[in-house]
Amino acid sequence: MYTVPKPRGGSDSQPEPLISSSDSVPAPGGPQGLPSVAKSRLKAKEGIFADALFRGIVILCALTLVVVVGLIFYELVAQSRPTLEKFGFKFLGKTIWDPVAEDFGALPFIYGTVVSSLVALVIAVPLSLGTALFLTELCPRWLRPILSLLVELLAAIPSVIYGVWGLFILSPFLRVYVQPVLAKYLGWTGLFSGPKYGFGMLAAGVILAIMILPIISSITREVITAVPRQQREAALALGATKWEMLRIAVLRNARAGIMGAVILGLGRAFGETMAVTMVIGNRPEIARSLFAPGYTLASVVANEFSEAFGRLHLSALMEAALILFAITLVVNALAMLLVWSITRGMPSRSIA
Amino acid sequence: MPKTTSQNIHWRRRLANGLALGLITAGALIVTVPLFLILGTVVYHGLPALNWAFLTQLPRPVGETGGGVGNAIVGSLMILAFASLIGIPLGVGSGIYLAEYGRNKWGNVVRFTADVLNGVPSIVMGMTAWALVVVTQGHFSLLAGSVALGIMMIPVITRTTEEVLLLVPQPIREAAWGLGIPHWRATLSVIVPTASSGIITSIMLAFARIAGEAAPLMFTALGNQYWNTKLNQPTAALPLLIFEYAKQPYEQARQYAWTAALVLISIILLTVIVFRWLANRGAIKGAS
Numbered sequence: 001m002y003t004v005p006k007p008r009g010g011s012d013s014q015p016e017p018l019i020s021s022s023d024s025v026p027a028p029g030g031p032q033g034l035p036s037v038a039k040s041r042l043k044a045k046e047g048i049f050a051d052a053l054f055r056g057i058v059i060l061c062a063l064t065l066v067v068v069v070g071l072i073f074y075e076l077v078a079q080s081r082p083t084l085e086k087f088g089f090k091f092l093g094k095t096i097w098d099p100v101a102e103d104f105g106a107l108p109f110i111y112g113t114v115v116s117s118l119v120a121l122v123i124a125v126p127l128s129l130g131t132a133l134f135l136t137e138l139c140p141r142w143l144r145p146i147l148s149l150l151v152e153l154l155a156a157i158p159s160v161i162y163g164v165w166g167l168f169i170l171s172p173f174l175r176v177y178v179q180p181v182l183a184k185y186l187g188w189t190g191l192f193s194g195p196k197y198g199f200g201m202l203a204a205g206v207i208l209a210i211m212i213l214p215i216i217s218s219i220t221r222e223v224i225t226a227v228p229r230q231q232r233e234a235a236l237a238l239g240a241t242k243w244e245m246l247r248i249a250v251l252r253n254a255r256a257g258i259m260g261a262v263i264l265g266l267g268r269a270f271g272e273t274m275a276v277t278m279v280i281g282n283r284p285e286i287a288r289s290l291f292a293p294g295y296t297l298a299s300v301v302a303n304e305f306s307e308a309f310g311r312l313h314l315s316a317l318m319e320a321a322l323i324l325f326a327i328t329l330v331v332n333a334l335a336m337l338l339v340w341s342i343t344r345g346m347p348s349r350s351i352a
Numbered sequence: 353m354p355k356t357t358s359q360n361i362h363w364r365r366r367l368a369n370g371l372a373l374g375l376i377t378a379g380a381l382i383v384t385v386p387l388f389l390i391l392g393t394v395v396y397h398g399l400p401a402l403n404w405a406f407l408t409q410l411p412r413p414v415g416e417t418g419g420g421v422g423n424a425i426v427g428s429l430m431i432l433a434f435a436s437l438i439g440i441p442l443g444v445g446s447g448i449y450l451a452e453y454g455r456n457k458w459g460n461v462v463r464f465t466a467d468v469l470n471g472v473p474s475i476v477m478g479m480t481a482w483a484l485v486v487v488t489q490g491h492f493s494l495l496a497g498s499v500a501l502g503i504m505m506i507p508v509i510t511r512t513t514e515e516v517l518l519l520v521p522q523p524i525r526e527a528a529w530g531l532g533i534p535h536w537r538a539t540l541s542v543i544v545p546t547a548s549s550g551i552i553t554s555i556m557l558a559f560a561r562i563a564g565e566a567a568p569l570m571f572t573a574l575g576n577q578y579w580n581t582k583l584n585q586p587t588a589a590l591p592l593l594i595f596e597y598a599k600q601p602y603e604q605a606r607q608y609a610w611t612a613a614l615v616l617i618s619i620i621l622l623t624v625i626v627f628r629w630l631a632n633r634g635a636i637k638g639a640s
Contacts, residue, residue, distance in 0.1 A: 054536030055453060061445025062454070062462045065510065068503055069465050072472060075483040130379020138376060149628070150384045155557070156624050157390060158564015159474075160591045161613045164598045165390050168397075168606070210386045217383070222515070241369040264471070271473020273567035274595060298475045298567070305479070305571055321476045332471040336464060 072325065080319035082312055091319060097284045097300075099309065104316035106323055108284040112201070112294035113324070116276060117269035119205025119290060120212055125262055127209075128217035135217075136224045137246060148221075155214035163278030166207040171198035171279055174206070179291060194289040197281065202290040204280040208272055212265035219264060223257030224250055263335030267328045273298040297324040391617070398614030401607050407615065410578060411593070414602050421612050423579045427494065427587035428616070431573060432563055434498035434583070439505025439562075440555055446506065447513025447551075452539055454514075463511075470507035477504055478568035486572060494580065494587040497573030501562040508558035509551075516550025517543060549632070556627040563620045566591035590616040 077084070083091060083104060094105020135148055175198030182192040182202075192202075227250050235249040251258070281293020282303060297320045308314045405420050412419030446466065450459055481500035486492055520543050528538035544551065562568075566589070569575075574586040575596065590612055597609040 048534070050537070051535050054539070058445045058449035058453065061442045062449040062510075064442050065446055065462060065465045065469055065506060068506075069469050069472075071484065072469075072476065072480045075480050076476070079479075079483055127379045127383055130376040131383045133376045134380035138373060139380070147380065147384065150387055152628075153621060153624065154383070154387045156560040156564075156620050157387075158566070158591055158616055158620065160564060160566045160594045160598075161390070161394065161617060164594060164609055164613055165393060167598060169389070169393050213383055241365050243369040243372040244365065246372075267471040271471070271475065273473065273475040274591070278595075278598065298473055301475050301479065302567060302570060306574075318479065321473075321479050324473055325476050328471045328473060329468055332467055333464075336467055 076318060076322040076325055080315050080322050082315035083319045084315075086312070091316075092323070095284070095286065099304070099313045099316075102310060102312045104312070104319075106297065106316075106320055108286050109295050109297040109300050109320060110323065110327075111286045112280065112284075113270055113296040113298070113327070115290075116201055116204040116208060116280060116294065116296060117266055119201065120208030120269045121262065121266055123206065123209035124213050124216060124265060128213045128261075128265075129220060129258070131213070131217040132220035132224055133246060133250070136221055137242075137250065151214050151217055154210070155218070159211065159272060159274040160278075162207050162211055162275035166203060166275055166279040167199070170207065171203050174198050174203055178202075183291075190288050191290050194287070194291045196291055197293065199279045199281045200291050200293045201280065201287075204276045204294070204296075205290065207275045207279055208269045211272060211275060212269050215268055216261045216265040219261035220254070220258050223254040223261065226257070227253045260335050263331060267331050267335075270328050270331065271298055271324060273302050277302050297321070297327075394610065394613050394617055397607075397610035399611075401611040402614060406611055411608065414600075414604055417604075421588075421590065421593055421608070421615065423576065424588040424590045424593040424612065425615065425619075427573065427576065427580060428563075428590045428619070430581060431494055431497045431501060431569070431587065431589055432559070434495070435501035435505060435562060436555075436559065438498065438502025439558060440509060442502075443506045443509025443554075443558065444513050444551060446510040447517060447554075448539060448544070450510065450514040451517035452535070452543075463514075466507040466510045469503070470511065472504075473567075474500075474504060474565050475567040475570075478571050481568065482571040489584065491584075492572060492574035492586040493584045494573055495583045497569045497587065497589065500568035500572050501565060504562050504565070504568065505555075505558040508561060509554045512554030512557065513547075513551050516547040516554070519550070520546045552627055552630060556624055559627075560620055560624055563623070564591050564616060566595050570595075590619075 087094070087104065091104060091106055092110070093107055094103075095107045096103050096105045097108065098104070131151060135144060135151075139147060175196050179192070179196040179198070179202070183196070186192045231249040231253055232245055235245040240248060276296055277299040280296060280299060282295050282299055283293040284295040284300070285292070287294070301317050301321055301324075304313070305317050308317055405418055407420055407425060408422045409418070409420035410423055411421060446462065450462060450466075453459070454462055477500050481496050481503070485496035485499050489496070524546060525538065525543060528542040529535075533541070569589050569592050573589050573592065575592045576586045576588040578588075580587045594609050594612045594616065597605040597612070600606070
């Protein structure tokens with residue numbers, strides 16, 4: 001049976017065994033209390049086992065993530081070994097892409113990927129910041145659910161449908177209405193000159209901008225919402241106008257998160273495949289003008305992988321994917337360093 | 353009080369205020385324009401050819417009228433179902449790990465990995481699934497496509513789940529612990545349900561992100577002219593079919609692409625709206 005604890009320093013130790021052995025004496029807290037303590041200890045033991053099991057399961061889930069990323073890297077390197085060995089770092093700097101002569105260089109694709117994504121950022125960042133600020137701070141209450149649903153729906157439209165729309169609707173529109181205007185007023189920059197096809201780098205940038213808008217704005221929105229109310233009230237109490245309040249209290253507090261959102265958008269733009277493939281023109285050349293067609297790492301893989309002939313061609317495409325993976329990895333790591341330097345590695349726990 | 357200067361600043365500040373707020377509002381309204389344009393054109397071009405046969409029959413070769421994309425619809429739904437089976441448990445599990453046990457070095461490793469995985473382009477995911485599943489199996493398959501898409505779901509769900517779990521107010525956790533509930537039970541019965549609205553939203557985001565993906569399916573599910581419900585056979589999928597047909601120069605093929613686009617958008621938007629409705633109804637609106 002349960003052993004009775006020794007009396008605490010009392011000189012008179014007689015009544016204690018009496019209470020525990022006999023059931024005739026009702027003592028408050030004594031016989032009823034002890035077994036329940038024992039039971040709860042037993043329960044706690046079960047709880048510890050279940051806790052360990054639960055912990056093991058969720059750790060396994062988390063480990064899958066690590067294993068998958070490792071596998072991606074391993075497979076890409078293993079599959080692109082032939083070109084890695086044959087061309088080495090020259091693969092990054094050459095502008096030739098000739099599957100017949102088995103001579104490959106990825107520079108035009110890297111250029112196309114980076115430039116089309118930067119064009120997208122230039123368009124998307126101000127718009128998505130505006131959207132996020134409007135939704136969280138300015139929007140009338142009745143409009144908020146409608147507008148946020150609309151932005152969310154924009155994220156739900158598939159890449160390939162953006163592609164169809166870009167190919168049949170946006171490109172002709174750009175050719176007829178936008179490119180002539182840009183060429184007339186901004187042609188001197190060299191960015192907007194040359195033949196106007198409609199499709200090309202500019203079209204890809206516009207489509208990408210629309211596609212990354214919802215991602216950037218929804219993350220920005222989350223970050224802005226997380227800024228404590230007191231910060232806003234403090235700014236307003238100091239006599240700030242609404243814009244000053246947004247600038248001082250909201251944007252400044254949320255800047256790390258916003259930067260993270262922007263970089264995440266950039267990463268998505270880098271890897272976007274279908275829509276870009278359908279509007280960028282798919283020509284591996286480097287031109288200063290944004291009107292010119294280009295090619296991206298993702299598009300060349302999408303277009304040529306299933307028809308790749310020869311080990312070297314396949315390997316070159318795999319290396320293109322490896323470069324794409326590396327670029328997105330570096331971009332994301334930069335973003336994370338930036339964000340983590342401020343949030344110290346973890347999302348801020350909201351204090352209620 | 354230095355009144356004169358403050359009045360002078362006030363005028364400029366008011367102007368800056370009005371200008372900034374106006375730009376913000378304009379930005380928000382501009383963003384909705386592409387949505388209506390895209391939805392409008394897809395409905396406009398797609399609707400005329402939408403009928404029961406389009407949803408239930410096989411595609412017919414160019415020159416023959418009629419036919420449909422039934423096999424691609426079934427294929428897409430199956431791929432998505434299996435992808436969700438892979439992605440949702442792993443994603444929510446990892447999210448719980450990060451929120452409840454991952455506030456240390458290892459948690460940061462997982463967090464970093466999840467962000468890396470989130471940034472992996474979909475086409476790279478497709479090539480990895482090709483190398484892992486297709487090369488191993490020796491042929492293209494529905495399974496390979498599901499693996500590629502399922503893996504893509506994990507990081508989205510993981511990070512959002514972590515975030516919403518951390519938003520659950522500390523007193524709610526403390527109340528659960530105070531009742532003597534073991535940690536796992538507190539997590540599953542108190543913390544996760546409180547955050548369920550956010551978790552459902554994260555699943556919806558992940559689903560919406562993969563549902564329209566064609567790139568990871570190009571070298572995995574490959575596409576198929578005929579019906580397939582077998583896990584280890586190549587399968588048609590709506591996004592693949594749209595891409596294939598949009599590239600062709602024939603009017604009929606383009607018509608297929610538009611109408612298939614309408615079907616795909618409808619499936620995705622219906623899912624998103626139903627999920628949102630569920631999230632808004634079924635959950636306690638705790639922290640936000």
